[in-house]
Amino acid sequence: MGGRVTVVGLGPGRADWCLPAVTERLLAATDLVGYGPYLDLVPVATAARRHPSDNRVEADRARHALALAAEGADVVVVSSGDPGVFAMASAVMEALDRAPGDHGDVEVEVLPGITAAQALASRVGAPLGHDFCVISLSDVLKPWEVIERRLSAAAGADFVIALYNPQSRHRPWQLDRAVEVLRRHRADETPVAVGKQLGRPGESVRVVTLAALDPADVDMGTVLVVGSSTTRVLAHRPLASSLYTPRRYES
Amino acid sequence: MGGRVTVVGLGPGRADWCLPAVTERLLAATDLVGYGPYLDLVPVATAARRHPSDNRVEADRARHALALAAEGADVVVVSSGDPGVFAMASAVMEALDRAPGDHGDVEVEVLPGITAAQALASRVGAPLGHDFCVISLSDVLKPWEVIERRLSAAAGADFVIALYNPQSRHRPWQLDRAVEVLRRHRADETPVAVGKQLGRPGESVRVVTLAALDPADVDMGTVLVVGSSTTRVLAHRPLASSLYTPRRYES
Numbered sequence: 001m002g003g004r005v006t007v008v009g010l011g012p013g014r015a016d017w018c019l020p021a022v023t024e025r026l027l028a029a030t031d032l033v034g035y036g037p038y039l040d041l042v043p044v045a046t047a048a049r050r051h052p053s054d055n056r057v058e059a060d061r062a063r064h065a066l067a068l069a070a071e072g073a074d075v076v077v078v079s080s081g082d083p084g085v086f087a088m089a090s091a092v093m094e095a096l097d098r099a100p101g102d103h104g105d106v107e108v109e110v111l112p113g114i115t116a117a118q119a120l121a122s123r124v125g126a127p128l129g130h131d132f133c134v135i136s137l138s139d140v141l142k143p144w145e146v147i148e149r150r151l152s153a154a155a156g157a158d159f160v161i162a163l164y165n166p167q168s169r170h171r172p173w174q175l176d177r178a179v180e181v182l183r184r185h186r187a188d189e190t191p192v193a194v195g196k197q198l199g200r201p202g203e204s205v206r207v208v209t210l211a212a213l214d215p216a217d218v219d220m221g222t223v224l225v226v227g228s229s230t231t232r233v234l235a236h237r238p239l240a241s242s243l244y245t246p247r248r249y250e251s
Numbered sequence: 252m253g254g255r256v257t258v259v260g261l262g263p264g265r266a267d268w269c270l271p272a273v274t275e276r277l278l279a280a281t282d283l284v285g286y287g288p289y290l291d292l293v294p295v296a297t298a299a300r301r302h303p304s305d306n307r308v309e310a311d312r313a314r315h316a317l318a319l320a321a322e323g324a325d326v327v328v329v330s331s332g333d334p335g336v337f338a339m340a341s342a343v344m345e346a347l348d349r350a351p352g353d354h355g356d357v358e359v360e361v362l363p364g365i366t367a368a369q370a371l372a373s374r375v376g377a378p379l380g381h382d383f384c385v386i387s388l389s390d391v392l393k394p395w396e397v398i399e400r401r402l403s404a405a406a407g408a409d410f411v412i413a414l415y416n417p418q419s420r421h422r423p424w425q426l427d428r429a430v431e432v433l434r435r436h437r438a439d440e441t442p443v444a445v446g447k448q449l450g451r452p453g454e455s456v457r458v459v460t461l462a463a464l465d466p467a468d469v470d471m472g473t474v475l476v477v478g479s480s481t482t483r484v485l486a487h488r489p490l491a492s493s494l495y496t497p498r499r500y501e502s
Contacts, residue, residue: 007377114365126343133278153404247392
């Protein structure tokens with residue numbers, strides 16, 4: 001009687017950046033669960049029941065998906081980007097973890113997607129061509145001290161750094177503070193790629209310097225890739241091939 | 252007269268994990284350039300001329316692609332995984348950087364793909380659900396001291412850590428040494444996901460402990476995801492939903 005929960009990522013929003021394996025699962029689903037605006041991005045027509053929910057209710061959404069599957073439904077939980085990166089896959093796993101007896105016969109599977117840092121990187125060249133870190137600046141679920149320690153460690157060891165959830169109305173000072181930490185280790189002219197609404201109407205991509213990065217120009221839908229000391233800007237090239245981190249590293 | 256170079260990633264190998272945008276570009280290409288075995292993975296039939304090359308000649312391959320495009324060809328450079336992550340996108344950008352006058356009218360674009368760490372993560376649940384780092388253990392193009400410093404910084408700040416190129420015939424001791432560094436910061440029972448030949452015939456995925464990880468069982472086609480202190484194993488679940496890193500972090 002146990003059904004199935006598949007947690008999928010649509011990628012950044014463009015239908016042609018969504019895996020065929022994901023499209024296939026969306027077409028087979030009896031129920032789609034997700035944040036309302038993400039359900040609106042589903043790139044195929046399907047007769048599945050839709051269960052849109054608000055933002056920031058990941059745990060409720062995960063329990064709802066598992067409960068539907070426990071009744072036999074073929075549920076797809078829809079994330080944008082990669083569901084495994086700061087998204088719904090962890091929330092579903094956590095719900096399994098908290099109620100181990102309840103979902104024994106529900107099959108749970110995750111299908112990956114293109115995450116925002118990859119989408120942004122591909123828009124400007126190859127800034128993630130060498131060792132990198134991915135850090136969420138949201139201190140809703142972790143203490144700010146942990147974030148600052150990670151920023152400092154990553155910058156000190158000269159990683160390229162992708163920053164997710166850089167700021168929001170409720171978290172207005174975090175990016176300023178993060179830039180302050182990064183600037184202890186990185187030169188003013190360090191290139192930073194700034195991507196907004198990637199793959200969606202209103203997409204904007206720019207490369208600025210760390211010194212010129214204006215937090216007022218960054219919102220919750222923005223992702224940043226901060227270069228390492230070796231990341232290079234090709235001034236003579238169009239934006240799509242203007243930034244890269246060499247494969248070779250000389251210390 | 253300038254043609255185009257598109258650097259694409261096929262993902263880990265399965266046709267249904269390759270972006271439709273990549274398939275479309277492969278179908279339009281006049282010339283395909285890449286490491287021979289990757290060209291064999293191209294998931295569509297195309298009449299394009301094929302230019303297979305050996306492994307570890309990335310710079311030659313990049314120059315070749317740009318030279319073909321300078322003559323007007325529509326060239327696709329084929330990587331596995333994401334071409335922007337330790338792959339051909341940086342090599343092509345580097346070739347542009349080294350000969351800035353030669354390729355002014357060649358359009359260069361990168362399309363992303365599912366990289367090995369994402370593929371592995373999705374096979375076991377959601378180990379990349381919290382801040383993580385991606386590190387190549389290859390010291391062919393960077394000094395080992397840099398790698399060790401990064402491993403130590405990432406482990407010290409409690410990142411989840413994905414390890415690429417963990418070892419090869421020519422680099423037999425690197426993974427042993429890396430595990431030694433990680434174990435200074437991580438408990439013996441830290442879970443490690445081990446993926447081989449992901450998305451290809453002979454795929455193997457396992458979750459072991461850091462103490463039990465056997466470097467003899469790891470080759471160049473293996474990727475590893477080492478958990479943070481908060482990564483959890485669900486012993487009662489099948490492999491596909493057995494490992495995750497919670498979104499919440501309490502220090």
